[in-house]
Amino acid sequence: MGNVIGIGAAPKRKEDQRFLTGRGNYVSDIKRPGMTAGVFVRSPHGHAVLRGIDKSAALASPGVIAVLTGDDVKADGLGSLPCGWGISDAKGVPMKEPPFPMLAQGKVRFVGDMVAFVIAETPEQANAGAELLKVDYEVLPSVVGVLEAVRPDAPQLFDDVPNNICCDWELGDKAAVETAFRKAAHVAKLSLVNNRLIGNPMEPRAAIAEYEPGTDRFTLWTTSQFPHVVRFLMGALVLNIPQHKLRVVAPDVGGGFGVKQFHYGEEAVITWAAKRVKRPVKWVASRSEGYVSDRHGRDHVTEAELALDENGKFLAFRVNTLANMGGYLSTFGPNIPTNLYGPLLGGVYTTPAIYCNVKVVFTNTVPVDAYRGAGRPEATFVLERIVDVAASEMGIDRVEIRRRNMIPKEAYPYQTPVLVQYDSGDPMGCLDGALVAADVKNFGVRKAASASKGKFRGLGYSTYVEACGLAPSRFAGRLGARGGLYESATVRVHPTGQVTVMIGTHNHGQGHETTFAQIVSDKLGVAFENVDIVFGDTDRVQFGMGTYGSRSLVVGGAALSKATDKVIAKGKKIASHLLEAAEVDIQFESGKFSVAGTDRMKTFEEIAGAAYVPHNYPLEVLEPGLEEQAYYDPVNFTYPGGCHIAEVEVDPETGTVTLVNYTAVDDVGTVINPMIVEGQLHGGIVQGVGQALFENAVYDEGSGQLLSGSLMDYCMPRADHLPMMKVATHSTLCTHTPMGVKGCGEVGTIGSPAAVINAVVDALSHLGVTHVDMPATPNRIWRLLQNASLPVAAE
């Protein structure tokens, strides 16, 4: 008999045993009888007319079974890859939405665009066949940067999308902002780039599809964060497979970070191909293939202006951004730099007027979509950078200017001028906690010590808020979502009292098997070890929207909480019958149903057993069984946030920036498992540090070649890039989720880039440096120092 392990405890993870012993079950581990191997032939050009494909040599290659191209897709009448969001401009004109064929038709629009799929007996034979495919391209000039793409003479990707602008989106009161700017005592201005990133989950994407002619059913195993959504988008909108004839399984998935929350063309091609060749087909991406096909993140160019009064109070904030969409619209693409960006520009401040214009732009690059944080890191970076610029220009301390503008704890719920209403928060409390934890008062001593070694030390702040727990469907629908964003959970109590939960979120590192089991253990009083969580299989789990946007605990956990409440309610009915007492007199506490004011009781196990042995049941009012399901749709986003403080040391000889201290105090609401929350914060912070210091996806203008196309060229954070971070929580409870949770998956990535760059600028401010674009690589910093032709510190 195990123990109840409830909310707030930190049990070791249930999922660890299989991963520690090499017994995980990832897609690439799966083998099916008669399995074939597929490889994709991808465009080597950024932009080209596809004049023709000669399959003959490839088809004649040993072991090759089939070669499929865009013409075959067209002949079969299949759909194009759908976009899940439809945004509009200020006049209500819908975004330009050109088709995104699963295999290119007529033109290729980025290096990596899929041209053909070659299926063979072995991966080696498929690769050999792919080498022999003759593709006739008429190469066109490519355009990869947003500034270049909107020029009148830029290459145009789609005939009906002039200037490559997909949508000219805006938010906020433009006139009110202009009025405020006219009255301002000071206007701070900042131009910046939010660098393009590649998500790099450690498991490359992979898929296997199988068709069973006897039942006319398809099964797709895929590295996905949301198998039910793949089933819907691919089955209903691309391949015309009825939902009940399509099973999508996402087993163990080796990290997602957003990269695996889209419906990819590879999934559709493989599923379609499995029926055509009448055998299972497997595809596993190489890392380099992932670089030119996994959806990228960020990639903004922004001009921002902050109007302040003479005391440093923010009067208005104006932001103009060009956001790169890449060559086509991916599943959430246009939503990220608009709805998940503009509404966050208020930050934790009382800025009364905000206006944001975002031009969403097509370029000859991999489609851009959500990557951990998705829109919110970009908003936080703009805001937290310009706050520092304003403070410096006005001679106000950076902490002081933040305090003067922060929303006080007692002002919540707080309605921002950009749609969202924060339900709860205490940014000042997070700031105060972080100042102590980071030992800011002794920073001067540390700075002097660095200076004595010839190093420049800097401190950077980021006080931020984000919106997550995606999402209230009603709100999302108004913004252009084409689906709902609720979550579902089923709690199945077995006759012996053990519990299996079926939930629509997907666990790919977040520890759901543990956290969700704690919720059930806590609420039902059953032993932690007697609860298992099932996810990632559309045949086993009723429905779900998956895991992204820090939504799993917030939305999925709420559905689970509701379903357990229903189990308790049903259990009370059973207890009422068994104990011959009125239902209203039955109490449930610590796993026991009792009659109020008496010692008559039944254990949870007894009730579970009785539920399945309905002798003498009043069947007209009480059904046998103990299994309940709930759907939960949140009424608002949740708003985690906090204060991050980065401390860096810059070596002026080499330009190397070393992160020497990092402190985060975050408000994530109720903490179910503090060990897991800390792990999420660590990982999130380092992904943000990666953006700030190391990572950059670089394209060559003109050719459209991805220059950072492998792990040799794209710098991922490594263990020796990092100090031991200090993370802590300072929680206020969410007022509208059942358990008060706010979500913690993305906060680290959202808060950290601004903290790090603010620290780098602080370290170099005595040299007149006012801004550094990301990533702050040694090359970039060294050049900055050389161009400033400033004296390098003495040896």
Add this chain to the structure above:
Amino acid sequence: MQISFTLNGRPTTVDVEPATLVAELLREQLNLTGTHIGCDTSQCGACVVHLDGLPVKSCTLLAPALAGATLLTIEGLQGAPGSNQMHPMQEAFREHHGLQCGFCTPGMLMTAVALATEKPDLTEADVRHGLEGNICRCTGYQNIVVSVMAGAAAMNAAKNAGNGE
């Protein structure tokens, strides 16, 4: 060609194309899928195994190199023989939340065991430097570093206890 070697303590003979990489041999032919392939440039370290006691990236090693050698993969990593327990390093990763999605974990563990074997009194800097060839995207490395240091201490303690008997 036929190659004989010792795999996780058992004599093994395989018939393999000479151009086969050890990672592929393990995963495709021997169904030992705990060794993962995370990149194509020998950068990520998800495929680390022990060849004659030393950590190597099995994605960059051709199968013929196994002839006569002793190979240990994640599936063979275990606690004291007969104890039916996990290796102290595996226990330390669980205890200190040194893994999230689990994909880099087998390679991390194999590297960590090798580091701790080579230098019993590992410092934090040793661990961070020693893990340079293993990439993790989930954990920010912090809990991995803590886990490796704890695992190394546990290995030491076990060794010393063994010596004392």
